[in-house]
Amino acid sequence: MNKNTSSFPDRVETVVLGATWYGCGLAFAAGRNTLVLERSIVPGREFSLALEPGSLWDAPLASPEAASLREEAVRRNALVQGVMQNAALTPILAQWCLQNELPIRFTCDVLNVSPHAVEFQAVDGLHRVECSRVLSAEPSPRNGKKYLSILIREPNGTTLEPGAERPGFRLFSQCVPDRLLWQLELDAATPWEKARAIMLERWAQRPEALKKWSILFSASEFSFRNDDNPFSALDRGIQEGGR
Amino acid sequence: MKHYDVIVAGFGTAGTIAAIAAAREGASVLVLERGHYAGGVHTGGGVASYYIQRPIGFMKELDDLIHGKKEHALDSLYVPGELNKQELERIALETGVELRYGAAVYDVLREGDRITGVRFVQEGTQEEASAHTVIDATADAILCQRAGVPMESGRETDRTSMPFTNIMLKCYNDISDLAAMNFDAGRIDQYREPEYSKTQMQTHLVHQHEDWSQFRDVIVPGDLVGVREGLRIIPKGKPFTLDDVLDGSGDAEEPIGFVWSNLDTHANDMPLEDELIQDWMIGASMWGIQLWFPVPRNAIHPRGVRGLLAAGRHLGVGHNLNYAQRMNPLMGMLGAAAGYSAAIAARKGVDADAVPYADFVEKLGLPEDPLAYNRKLWSIPEDEIRAKLDSDEPGIAMWTARRKVPAATLKSWYDEAEPGSRLRRHTAMALALKGDASGCGELRAMVRERDEYAPKHSRKYNHSRGYVALYFLGKLADPGCVELAADLLKKNAPASHPYEYASNAIAAVIKAGDRHAEMRQACAELLRSVLEDPAWRLRSRLKGTVDTMKRMDALFRCAGALALRRWGIPNRIGEALIASGPDPFEEDLAHKLGCI
Numbered sequence: 001m002n003k004n005t006s007s008f009p010d011r012v013e014t015v016v017l018g019a020t021w022y023g024c025g026l027a028f029a030a031g032r033n034t035l036v037l038e039r040s041i042v043p044g045r046e047f048s049l050a051l052e053p054g055s056l057w058d059a060p061l062a063s064p065e066a067a068s069l070r071e072e073a074v075r076r077n078a079l080v081q082g083v084m085q086n087a088a089l090t091p092i093l094a095q096w097c098l099q100n101e102l103p104i105r106f107t108c109d110v111l112n113v114s115p116h117a118v119e120f121q122a123v124d125g126l127h128r129v130e131c132s133r134v135l136s137a138e139p140s141p142r143n144g145k146k147y148l149s150i151l152i153r154e155p156n157g158t159t160l161e162p163g164a165e166r167p168g169f170r171l172f173s174q175c176v177p178d179r180l181l182w183q184l185e186l187d188a189a190t191p192w193e194k195a196r197a198i199m200l201e202r203w204a205q206r207p208e209a210l211k212k213w214s215i216l217f218s219a220s221e222f223s224f225r226n227d228d229n230p231f232s233a234l235d236r237g238i239q240e241g242g243r
Numbered sequence: 244m245k246h247y248d249v250i251v252a253g254f255g256t257a258g259t260i261a262a263i264a265a266a267r268e269g270a271s272v273l274v275l276e277r278g279h280y281a282g283g284v285h286t287g288g289g290v291a292s293y294y295i296q297r298p299i300g301f302m303k304e305l306d307d308l309i310h311g312k313k314e315h316a317l318d319s320l321y322v323p324g325e326l327n328k329q330e331l332e333r334i335a336l337e338t339g340v341e342l343r344y345g346a347a348v349y350d351v352l353r354e355g356d357r358i359t360g361v362r363f364v365q366e367g368t369q370e371e372a373s374a375h376t377v378i379d380a381t382a383d384a385i386l387c388q389r390a391g392v393p394m395e396s397g398r399e400t401d402r403t404s405m406p407f408t409n410i411m412l413k414c415y416n417d418i419s420d421l422a423a424m425n426f427d428a429g430r431i432d433q434y435r436e437p438e439y440s441k442t443q444m445q446t447h448l449v450h451q452h453e454d455w456s457q458f459r460d461v462i463v464p465g466d467l468v469g470v471r472e473g474l475r476i477i478p479k480g481k482p483f484t485l486d487d488v489l490d491g492s493g494d495a496e497e498p499i500g501f502v503w504s505n506l507d508t509h510a511n512d513m514p515l516e517d518e519l520i521q522d523w524m525i526g527a528s529m530w531g532i533q534l535w536f537p538v539p540r541n542a543i544h545p546r547g548v549r550g551l552l553a554a555g556r557h558l559g560v561g562h563n564l565n566y567a568q569r570m571n572p573l574m575g576m577l578g579a580a581a582g583y584s585a586a587i588a589a590r591k592g593v594d595a596d597a598v599p600y601a602d603f604v605e606k607l608g609l610p611e612d613p614l615a616y617n618r619k620l621w622s623i624p625e626d627e628i629r630a631k632l633d634s635d636e637p638g639i640a641m642w643t644a645r646r647k648v649p650a651a652t653l654k655s656w657y658d659e660a661e662p663g664s665r666l667r668r669h670t671a672m673a674l675a676l677k678g679d680a681s682g683c684g685e686l687r688a689m690v691r692e693r694d695e696y697a698p699k700h701s702r703k704y705n706h707s708r709g710y711v712a713l714y715f716l717g718k719l720a721d722p723g724c725v726e727l728a729a730d731l732l733k734k735n736a737p738a739s740h741p742y743e744y745a746s747n748a749i750a751a752v753i754k755a756g757d758r759h760a761e762m763r764q765a766c767a768e769l770l771r772s773v774l775e776d777p778a779w780r781l782r783s784r785l786k787g788t789v790d791t792m793k794r795m796d797a798l799f800r801c802a803g804a805l806a807l808r809r810w811g812i813p814n815r816i817g818e819a820l821i822a823s824g825p826d827p828f829e830e831d832l833a834h835k836l837g838c839i
Binding site: 007040041043045048049051076077078085086088090092094098103104105106112121122123124125126175176179191192193196200216217220221 | 328383411447451453460
């Protein structure tokens with residue numbers, strides 16, 4: 001392996017795998033001598049790119065940082081009556097990462113992890129960084145399940161009748177009434193192509209109340225619901241990162 | 244290790260078409276995609292629509308198949324990205340393509356100069372696969388880089404590429420799914436760390452809003468970097484360039500695609516671009532003029548290796564051509580050519596570049612002699628050229644005169660015309676395009692007057708003659724341009740076009756200093772008086788962009804610092820650049836160029 005090490009440190013104390021909300025919390029607590037390797041280009045992808053609707057938005061948060069970001073989301077009208085506008089999460093978290101100088105590197109594909117080193121491909125080539133510990137912040141399945149979130153819309157702008165019959169369709173409100181999130185539960189081993197095939201099969205059999213609705217966008221990341229909401233995930237990372 | 248006829252790395256705009264084309268041709272095909280869906284930026288990435296040109300050939304066949312079946316009448320340039328994402332995946336699977344999502348390629352396998360396979364990682368497991376032909380459709384040319392293919396990037400002056408878009412997908416009421424909000428988010432070097440990651444993080448802030456209740460239609464960030472340009476392979480044989488289209492016959496050897504487009508540059512620091520593109524964009528105001536741009540077959544064949552093809556925006560053409568050839572339909576055409584030729588190569592047991600052109604050209608569905616349009620455009624007779632120069636739409640005539648009308652004829656028209664008349668001013672510009680300084684008197688008058696007149700031949704970005712004349716005086720290295728530039732830079736440039744006057748003034752002074760050694764001290768003093776002031780700002784106003792993109796002072800400081808270095812004159816421009824608060828890209832560029 002031809003390793004290009006000039007643009008990355010040879011050694012750090014902690015390597016965090018994944019700039020998820022949880023991963024950012026870990027990195028914040030772990031201190032300056034940390035490196036965060038993120039495969040996507042979006043901090044906090046497990047909520048934003050996964051279109052994860054989240055829950056329990058009022059739950060207590062132990063860290064002032066997480067509580068402050070939640071307040072910011074409310075102040076910016078991004079979190080309104082228990083509904084979060086996913087798009088707003090990215091700039092809010094990005095600003096916090098910049099303010100706290102979190103050393104996040106995007107578009108990194110991890111090739112090999114050992115207890116005290118990580119090999120990976122970054123945009124400028126292949127690297128190996130040694131470390132004292134590796135913390136994984138990659139979302140992982142719980143109870144053998146994962147979820148695909150799909151944004152749907154009623155083209156004429158009419159809203160779903162309260163109590164409309166929709167068996168098997170788990171729907172979540174969005175910030176505007178003519179859009180909903182449909183979340184599809186899948187076995188954790190389901191590959192992407194199979195997940196989309198299931199999505200289309202289920203959609204073809206959707207209940208009458210959804211017949212006029214159409215699919216706008218299916219998420220590019222699965223949701224694993226490791227945390228109730230992004231602020232809880234950040235909070236958990238901050239609590240655990242210093243250990 | 245499993246063997247395939249064809250491995251396609253990257254399942255984006257080009258890769259999907261390549262994989263399906265190869266599989267339809269009977270090849271066994273493995274696709275390795277580091278993301279999680281088909282189509283890349285053209286589908287889930289949000290840049291779904293076509294720009295001016297609808298697809299042709301195999302990509303059109305797939306579009307018709309998808310949209311005919313789903314009752315989405317594709318009668319506009321808009322493409323429903325979500326539907327394409329689903330359907331391209333379905334078609335690939337039905338055609339027999341083996342899909343591996345979340346699989347990132349990171350190296351090639353090779354025997355001598357032959358690429359025989361790839362190394363990739365999927366869900367933490369490293370694997371290898373071999374193939375008769377590997378198609379690098381990663382757009383960032385990952386496999387071509389690993390294979391040691393010679394590459395180049397950006398423009399000649401500072402190797403800088405076009406601005407990028409930090410994509411955010413929005414729900415538009417008039418279409419049936421999401422599409423990208425389109426704007427420039429600054430520049431990024433997608434091959435440099437840590438500047439790439441810093442820039443990427445900072446540009447997320449362009450989507451920060453104080454009150455999100457005003458932006459409820461903004462849905463999700465794009466998961467792909469919206470870059471328009473990156474590394475380009477050096478192809479086998481001569482690279483095809485914009486000069487070949489604008490100054491040569493325009494014919495490309497064994498074409499595999501044709502693009503119908505204007506030179507859709509997002510570069511809003513045009514005075515730093517290559518001279519031919521400045522002549523076209525600034526000098527002749529030709530931004531919106533559409534042409535057919537051919538792509539020769541060699542653009543997908545990297546130099547120095549066998550068994551490896553390049554399909555995507557890393558195609559082997561010059562930087563200036565990339566402004567037209569980065570479009571979605573061409574990516575599909577490249578994919579089709581790569582997929583078909585790779586499959587036929589595997590069947591015949593030969594290298595892909597040894598497959599006879601006749602074996603696959605019919606499958607590409609290319610239009611018949613589209614270049615006839617270009618030839619007709621440039622076939623204006625001389626008397627009509629003169630009439631057009633005396634009109635509100637002189638662009639085509641100016642460009643045609645550049646090649647076809649002798650300087651002596653243009654000079655006679657210039658001399659016959661009244662000072663200040665349309666004919667005299669446009670003829671002065673046509674002479675300048677030929678490198679002839681006979682019209683400098685009229686050009687200087689246009690600068691002094693701050694001539695606001697703009698021709699009307701381009702559908703957008705027609706430039707006012709005042710600063711166009713300044714551009715030409717710089718191109719001609721007219722000694723008088725330095726005094727005119729000083730007047731503009733030291734006093735205020737016209738309120739209507741402050742950026743255009745200032746940027747062209749700096750570029751003109753640099754060109755004058757480069758040409759006239761005896762003037763360098765004066766040129767250097769003028770440049771230093773502006774560029775060494777940390778408070779000096781140069782904000783672009785050519786396009787509607789976010790604030791991060793509007794600042795152009797760092798790039799022009801770099802250009803000035805490089806000029807003074809060429810002239811052997813010490814300066815403190817680099818320190819001023821740092822003090823002015825550059826973004827990570829600009830600071831890195833200044834270091835790379837040795838300006839600091």
